[in-house]
Amino acid sequence: MATQGRHAHEANEGGHGSLPEYAIGFALSIILTLIPLLVVLNGWMTGMPALLVILITAVLQFAVQLLFFMHLREEKGPRYNLMALILGIVVVVTVVAGSIWIMVHNKMY
Amino acid sequence: MTHSANHTNELVHEDGHHDLEELRKFGFWLFLITDCILFSVLFATFVVLREGTAGGPGPKDIIEMPGVIAETFILLTSSFTSGLAVLSLNKGSRQGLIGWLAVTILLGACFIGLEMSELLALISEGHTIRTSAFLSGFFTLVATHGLHVSVGFFWILAIILQLSRHGITPVTTRKVQITSLYWHFLDAVWIFVFSVVYLMGVM
Incomplete structure (x- = not known):
């Protein structure tokens, strides 16, 4: 517990983040890039459904950047x-x- | 509980200095928001002018996906390594910090190189910013993002030099955190360039 508290303190002081957090964000970003890419290049969907997949994955990935990389959650x-x-x-x-x-x-x- | 007690002490000891650095970071955050608005105008222009090819090439004729996919994953990875740089900063490791920042801007340089060669190839084929409304919107949007990445490259390079001279100080710490935010922001903007310009262009 004590170690955890110290880590939390360091994180808050020094600009936030931890390795697992960045790694999860990176993995999610790769997945969210691959989904629309495969959908479009393989022609799995066309027209409006494809457009929606592209927009939704883009917005989700924007949220991943904000939450996992830019630490929007940790603001006090x-x-x-x-x-x-x-x-x-x-x-x-x-x-x-x-x-x-x-x-x-x-x-x- | 320990954590909040420590934090209160820290604020008392540092006597407002801590708050000033926070305020500077908030100021930079406001700049990023206004930069978002700048890009939104360029995106709106691009989308509205998308059909206006004036007899010139359309999106499907000019987009080479392999290069664009490489650019996307390079920038994504550099966003991650810029995060690893901040982790090294938190640990107080100057070597690690400088190393990861160097990796980040090297990836940034690869991105700029690929993008430049893509745009120069288009220009050499006679498809310039003057060809059509579509290409005006395309070149303005893509090149504005590329310009931002180039600025980030030289900015982080300057901070690497400052770190090697002065080490990790409150000032260099704030500068690293701000450039890291800037770099993540550039990746976030690229997600939309990739989606709206390239994926919607070839679908």
Whole structure:
């Protein structure tokens, strides 16, 4: 127990993370890269289902980077990092989805 | 319990200095969020202009998957080794830290080399940024990401030099943590470049 406590302390002080955490994140990232790659290259799916697989695995892998590599979970106190990230995601989704939505309905040519 | 007691002591001893470094890291985090917004605009532009090939080549004609797959796994591995560098930092091992940072930027250099050769091959075939709206969006998005990786390369190189001169200090510690965040962020952006530009391009 004492060793565990000391490790937790070191981790918090020195920028977080442990080898198993990084290794799991790395393995998950490889799996989440291989899934859409195999689906697309082998033509297992086409059209909307393939699009969904690509987008869902990309978002999951983004979450893996945030949680396992960028240590978003370990933030203490008021979670300003998380709040800033959520604001950023709102802006990103608005810009991308909004642009696509407007331009799809704007095919005048 | 031991942990929280230790932490309180540490805050008292370090007298606000600890908080200042945390604040600097938060400032960098805000930069990353704004950089996300920059990339989202380039992604939106790319997706909207995707069909506008103006008689030039479309995504299926220009994408060479083997090179792109290699780039993806190289960058993914470098994101992992950048994490291993932070673990060495936590252990206080300067050798390990410098070693893993060197591996990280070497992988970064391989990524940039592959990407450059991909883009230069396109240009030599006459498919430039001026060919069509699709290629304008493609070159802008991919090259902006490549430029970020190049900046990261020289930045981490500079930190390796600082580490070999000054060792692990509170300042170099913060710098390593910030560049590590930056490097993970570049990998995260690449996931979307890989998915939206390349996978959706060839499917």
